[in-house]
Amino acid sequence: xxxTKRKTRAAGSAVDPGEMLSFYKDxxxxxxxxxxxxxxxxxxxxxxxxxxxxxxxxxxxxxxATISNQRDSVITSYRDHGxxxxxxxxxxxxxxELTGRIGGYSKGKGGSMHMFSREKRFYGGHxxxxxxxxxxxxLAFAHKYREDGGVCLCYLGDGAVNxxxxxxxxxxxxxxxxxxxxxxxNNRYAMGxxxxxxxxxxxxxxxGSAYKIPGQAVDGMDVLAVKAAGEQAVAHARxxxxxxxxxxxxxxxxxxxxxxxxxxxxxxxxxxxxxxxxPIDQLRRRLLDGGLITEDGLKDIDRxxxxxxxxxxxxxxxxxxxxxxxxxxxxxxxx
Numbered sequence: 001x002x003x004t005k006r007k008t009r010a011a012g013s014a015v016d017p018g019e020m021l022s023f024y025k026d027x028x029x030x031x032x033x034x035x036x037x038x039x040x041x042x043x044x045x046x047x048x049x050x051x052x053x054x055x056x057x058x059x060x061x062x063x064x065a066t067i068s069n070q071r072d073s074v075i076t077s078y079r080d081h082g083x084x085x086x087x088x089x090x091x092x093x094x095x096x097e098l099t100g101r102i103g104g105y106s107k108g109k110g111g112s113m114h115m116f117s118r119e120k121r122f123y124g125g126h127x128x129x130x131x132x133x134x135x136x137x138x139l140a141f142a143h144k145y146r147e148d149g150g151v152c153l154c155y156l157g158d159g160a161v162n163x164x165x166x167x168x169x170x171x172x173x174x175x176x177x178x179x180x181x182x183x184x185x186n187n188r189y190a191m192g193x194x195x196x197x198x199x200x201x202x203x204x205x206x207x208g209s210a211y212k213i214p215g216q217a218v219d220g221m222d223v224l225a226v227k228a229a230g231e232q233a234v235a236h237a238r239x240x241x242x243x244x245x246x247x248x249x250x251x252x253x254x255x256x257x258x259x260x261x262x263x264x265x266x267x268x269x270x271x272x273x274x275x276x277x278x279p280i281d282q283l284r285r286r287l288l289d290g291g292l293i294t295e296d297g298l299k300d301i302d303r304x305x306x307x308x309x310x311x312x313x314x315x316x317x318x319x320x321x322x323x324x325x326x327x328x329x330x331x332x333x334x335x
Contacts, residue, residue, distance in 0.1 A: 062226025101318030130163030159190025220248030
């Protein structure tokens with residue numbers, strides 16, 4: 001698979017109508033969940049940092065459709081709630097972790113940036129920029145060592161891609177032909193710095209060229225384009241041909257975190273992205289234009305999704321806080 005700057009376009013005929021509806025519901029769940037998380041943060045019910053995924057839903061939903069929860073692994077950074085939901089983690093457990101409750105996936109001790117689910121093969125959620133990349137490379141090594149046929153999806157942002165440990169990982173992954181896909185979620189701004197000001201080379205899919213890693217730029221606002229590119233990369237990895245870099249051209253509507261007013265960009269820029277490229281609206285139009293669902297059907301999905309999010313929010317406030325004794329658990333295991 002050669003390095004290319006071509007943006008992948010989705011082949012609508014290759015996607016099952018039922019799958020498209022599933023994508024729509026999954027993306028809408030992430031959107032509504034994140035909106036509710038933002039509300040709870042504003043109410044003081046979520047402490048610490050909180051990085052919302054609003055606008056980027058197509059990336060994780062499209063990529064998750066290309067792998068299996070039974071043998072593949074996923075690892076990402078701190079903008080991770082959407083990844084958890086796409087992996088099939090329970091919305092109640094995710095929201096409870098955000099509010100620091102015992103019913104959360106890390107018993108209320110990890111918070112927004114440090115959640116895990118061994119059952120769903122989701123290995124975090126990491127707060128240190130770029131730290132998940134060598135860990136993801138290690139997961140890929142484990143897949144190859146165990147000969148289990150698994151692939152690791154390792155997500156990182158356009159800011160993390162400038163970290164030195166990323167390139168050490170690229171070199172190792174290529175040298176050993178590890179089954180890993182590095183998914184760069186390029187949302188244009190590393191915290192508050194635009195990619196044009198932070199990266200000498202802005203074609204991030206080329207970052208693996210020195211290590212003979214093929215790369216591809218993808219329309220990350222189009223879930224079908226994401227799935228098409230992801231399927232190619234997964235097949236490449238499963239065939240024993242090593243890593244791939246997928247640069248997902250996406251966009252976040254909110255600030256870097258809830259404490260970021262995002263004054264480094266204009267309201268007009270954000271509005272234009274919402275109007276012309278919103279991933280949920282794009283798929284909604286495809287579903288309606290293709291006669292795959294009616295407006296009433298979409299309203300039913302929205303109602304069901306809101307019910308799930310409301311239940312998660314209620315659970316996150318009624319689940320007890322962890323007992324002080326939990327400070328001494330989950331810190332050591334005898335192997």
